[in-house]
Amino acid sequence: MIETSRSKLRFLSGWIVILILPCLVGCSLLYKETPEDSRRKALDHFGKGERLEKQGEYLLAIDEYLKSERLSPRPAVYYHLGHCHFKLGKSARAVDYYEKALELAPDYRKARIELAMAKSGLKGEKKEVASAPPKPPAPRKPVVEEKKTAPTPAGKPKKAPLSMNPFPLPYQKTSTPSEKEETPPSVEEVRETLFPRLYGKEETAKEETENLTRYIDRKKKSMDNFAFHLDKARHYRKHKMYNTAILEYRDAMIADPSSLDAVTELADLYRVIGREERAGEIYSEVKDKFASSARFYLKWGNFFLSLNRLDEAGEKYDKALGLLPNYISALNNLGIVELRKENYSRAADYFQSVLDLDSTFASAHLNLGIVYSDHLKEKQKAREHFENYLKLGGPRSGEVREWLKAMNP
Numbered sequence: 001m002i003e004t005s006r007s008k009l010r011f012l013s014g015w016i017v018i019l020i021l022p023c024l025v026g027c028s029l030l031y032k033e034t035p036e037d038s039r040r041k042a043l044d045h046f047g048k049g050e051r052l053e054k055q056g057e058y059l060l061a062i063d064e065y066l067k068s069e070r071l072s073p074r075p076a077v078y079y080h081l082g083h084c085h086f087k088l089g090k091s092a093r094a095v096d097y098y099e100k101a102l103e104l105a106p107d108y109r110k111a112r113i114e115l116a117m118a119k120s121g122l123k124g125e126k127k128e129v130a131s132a133p134p135k136p137p138a139p140r141k142p143v144v145e146e147k148k149t150a151p152t153p154a155g156k157p158k159k160a161p162l163s164m165n166p167f168p169l170p171y172q173k174t175s176t177p178s179e180k181e182e183t184p185p186s187v188e189e190v191r192e193t194l195f196p197r198l199y200g201k202e203e204t205a206k207e208e209t210e211n212l213t214r215y216i217d218r219k220k221k222s223m224d225n226f227a228f229h230l231d232k233a234r235h236y237r238k239h240k241m242y243n244t245a246i247l248e249y250r251d252a253m254i255a256d257p258s259s260l261d262a263v264t265e266l267a268d269l270y271r272v273i274g275r276e277e278r279a280g281e282i283y284s285e286v287k288d289k290f291a292s293s294a295r296f297y298l299k300w301g302n303f304f305l306s307l308n309r310l311d312e313a314g315e316k317y318d319k320a321l322g323l324l325p326n327y328i329s330a331l332n333n334l335g336i337v338e339l340r341k342e343n344y345s346r347a348a349d350y351f352q353s354v355l356d357l358d359s360t361f362a363s364a365h366l367n368l369g370i371v372y373s374d375h376l377k378e379k380q381k382a383r384e385h386f387e388n389y390l391k392l393g394g395p396r397s398g399e400v401r402e403w404l405k406a407m408n409p
Contacts, residue, residue: 042072058084075105086118094118116244140370142336143363145329226255230262242273264299294324310337328354332364344375362394
C-alpha cells in the first residue's frame, strides 16, 4: 500500500516538473537585457578601468575600457583608451582613440591637447642623417627688426629717409615699451613649482594633471579670454605643439578680432610649419582691417623677407613708411633688402638714415659694421660701428668682440 502511494507521488511530481519547466523557460526567453542594464555594466567596466589606470596597470585598464566601449561607446572611454596607449608608448593607437573621442565631442579639450602631444610623439622620432663634410663659416647675419616704435631724439637733425611715400597718411601712433600691459606669468615660469617630478622630485601623473587643471582655472579667472588663449597659443608653439597652437590662436582672434599680434603670429606659425601659402592668405584676408597700421605692413614685409621675396618685402616696408614716416624698423629692414640684393652702398645709406634718426639703435650699428667690414672694405668705419654696438650692449656683443679681435693688426 505504501509502495503504491510512493509510486503515485513520483508519477505526479514528474508531471508537475514537465508542466512547470516550459513556463520557466518561456519566462527566461521573454526577459531581455534593457539598455539601462547595458549602461550599468559599461559603467562598472569603466570604473574598473579607471582604478587600474591609476595604479599604472594600463594593459588591464585597456581590457576593461574595451568591454565598456562595446556596451556603451562614449567620448570618455575613447579618451582613456587613448591615454593608456599613449602611456604605453603606442602613439599611433593613441591618436586613433583621441580622434574618436573628438568625433563624438569636438569640445573635449583634454582629448584635443593630448592628441597634439601624441602626434608630436609620432613626429619626434629622430632620423639618422649621414654625416656631411664640414661647411664653410656662414656669413655674418644682419639684424632684421620688428620693433613697434619709431623714436626720434629731440633736437636731432632729421635726414629725409629713403624710399618714402611722398604723400604719407596721418601719423599712426604705436605703443611704446612703457605702455605695454603687464601679462601674468607664462606656464613655463610656474612649471617647476607645479611639476616637481620634472625636476627630480616624485609626483604622480594624476597629481600633475590636477595641478595643471587648477593652474589653468586660476589663470583663466585672472586674465580676459583673449589674453588666456593667446598665452596658451604661445606656450604650445614654444613646445612645438603646432596644431593645438593654431586652435588657440583662432580662439584668441575670435575673442579679439582687432588683435594684430594674434593674426601675425598665426601667419608666422603657418610659415614655420611650411604652409607659406596659407600664411600669405592670412595677411591678404586681413589687410583691409589693418590698412592704417604701419606695424602690420612691417610684419608682412618680414614674412616676404623670410622667403627671400625681396621686391615684395621692399614694397611692404615702403607702405609702412608711407603710414609712419621715420619708422626706423622699416628703414632698417629696407637696408637688409638692399644688402641681400648686393646693393651695398644703398644698404649703408638706409642704415645710416636709421642712425640719423636714432643714434642708439644698436641693430643699425651692427648692420653698418657688417657692410663696411665684409663688403665695402672700410675697416675703420666698421670698427667704429662695432664699438658703438658694444657700448650699447647689443645682444650679439660676444660675436662682435671676436670680430674686433680678428680685425686688430
